[in-house]
Amino acid sequence: MIQYDHHLKVYYKDIDQMGIVYYSRYLEYFEEARTELLASIGLDVTSVEKNGIQLPVITSHCDYHRGAELEQNLIIRTIIYELPKAKLRIDYQVFTKENTEQIILTGYTIHAFLNINGRPVRPPANILDKIKKQMNEY
Amino acid sequence: MIQYDHHLKVYYKDIDQMGIVYYSRYLEYFEEARTELLASIGLDVTSVEKNGIQLPVITSHCDYHRGAELEQNLIIRTIIYELPKAKLRIDYQVFTKENTEQIILTGYTIHAFLNINGRPVRPPANILDKIKKQMNEY
Amino acid sequence: MIQYDHHLKVYYKDIDQMGIVYYSRYLEYFEEARTELLASIGLDVTSVEKNGIQLPVITSHCDYHRGAELEQNLIIRTIIYELPKAKLRIDYQVFTKENTEQIILTGYTIHAFLNINGRPVRPPANILDKIKKQMNEY
C-alpha cells in the first residue's frame, strides 16, 4: 500500500449556490493529489510522458457523503492498494484537517497505460519498480 | 424509461494538453443535460427547490471510452430507467452528432431527495407523478 | 462592424455562493461566443490553426455591472468594431434574453496573430478579407 496526503484549501471558485464544493471539482482535487502521490515516488507526469507513457483516466467514481465548505482545509488522502497488473487503481478519501474522522467523500480512478501510439501496454518495469519499492518501504 | 438528448459543442475551455476534453468537464455536461431532461418534464431546478426539495448528487461514475475533441458536437443522452424509490438514478451516454455509434463516455449519477432541513425524504408525489406520466407517454 | 449574438444558459456549475455567476466564467462565455462569431464568417479555430496561425489572448478585461443568475438565458453579444492592424480587438456585452436593456457585463479581449513559430505576424490576407467582406455586408 502507498498512501499520500495532499493538502488544499477550498476557495470561492469551488463553491456552488448551496454553499458547498461543486461535485466536479473533486476530480480536479483528485488530479492534484495523485500527481503529488506519483511525484513523491519519482513518477512525475513530465518524466513519465517523456518515456512515452500516458496514464489516462478510464474510470472515475465519487461517493459524496457531505459537503466541503468555503475556507475549509481539506486533506485528499490518496492510496494505491495493489501493484497494477494491466491497470492502475488509485483510491481517494477526502476529509478536513480539523476532523479526520468525518469522511466528506470517497472515490477512485482507474488508469490505463498507453504507449506513444495510444495503444494499451503492460505497466513498464521502471514504473512497477518504483511502486513496488515504495510499497515495501511503507 | 425517459430519454433526453442534450446537444453541446466542445470549446477550448474544455480541452487539455492531450487535445481531449478534461475528465471533470463531463460532470458539468451531465449537469447541463439532466437539468434540461428534468425541465423537459416540468421539473426545473428553481421550481423543485421552491417546493423545498433538493436533489444533491450522492454518487457520480464515468467510464471514459475515447476522448472528445475540439469543436465536436456532442450529444449527452440522459436516461431515467426506473421510477425512483428512495433515490433517483440518471444514466448518461456521450457520443458525437456525426457518429452516434461510437460511444465516448458512459456514466451515471445518483441523487437523494432532501427536504428543507437537509433530511432525506421519500420522493414527493408531484415529482413521482411527473416522472410516471412521462414514462407512460414514452 | 461585425456583430454576433451567442446564446447560452446559466447552470449550477457557473454559480457561486452569492448566487451569481463566478467572475472567471465570463471569460469562458467570451471564448464560446467569439468562436461562434469567427466561425460565422468562415474563421473556425481548426481551419485558422491549420493555416499555421494562432490567435492567443494577450489582454482580457471585464466590467461587472450586475450578477447573472441560475437558469437565466444569456446573450453574449460579440462585436468587432475595426479591421485589425496588428492586433484583433473583440468587444462583448452580456445581458439576458428577457431584458436586453439591462447590461450584466461589458468586456473585451485583444488577440495577437502568431505564426507557427510563435512569432507575431501581420494579420494574414485571407483573414482580413473575411472580416472586411463581413463588415461591408453588415
Added chain:
Amino acid sequence: MIQYDHHLKVYYKDIDQMGIVYYSRYLEYFEEARTELLASIGLDVTSVEKNGIQLPVITSHCDYHRGAELEQNLIIRTIIYELPKAKLRIDYQVFTKENTEQIILTGYTIHAFLNINGRPVRPPANILDKIKKQMNEY
C-alpha cells in the same frame, strides 16, 4: 503598499490544447491569492462577510505576456498600492519561482464595498484600519 506572495502549482486541469494555462484560470489564481493576502492582515472572507460586508469584483483585467506550463511553480504576487477610498484595487504579477525576472502575467481587480442590502458603502473603519496598519509596517 501591502505585498503578498501566493504560491501554487500548475496541474493538468489548468492547461489547454496549446500546452499553456487557459486564460480564465488566472482569475481563479487571483482569487486564491487575494484571499490569502487579505487573510494575512486579518480580513478573511468569512469574518468580513459576518460583518455584513461583501467585496464583489467590479472590474478584472489581465495582460498575458507568456504562457505558464504544466508543473511550473507559480508565484502570484498580490499588491495593494493605495488605501481604498470608495473602491479597493488589487494588483497581481505572476511569474515562476525559478525565474522571478520573467513576467508571465500582470493584472488587477477592483472591488466595491457592499452592505447587507447590496448597497455600495464607504470602506468600513475596521477594514481601513487593518490595511493602514499593515501599510505602515511594511
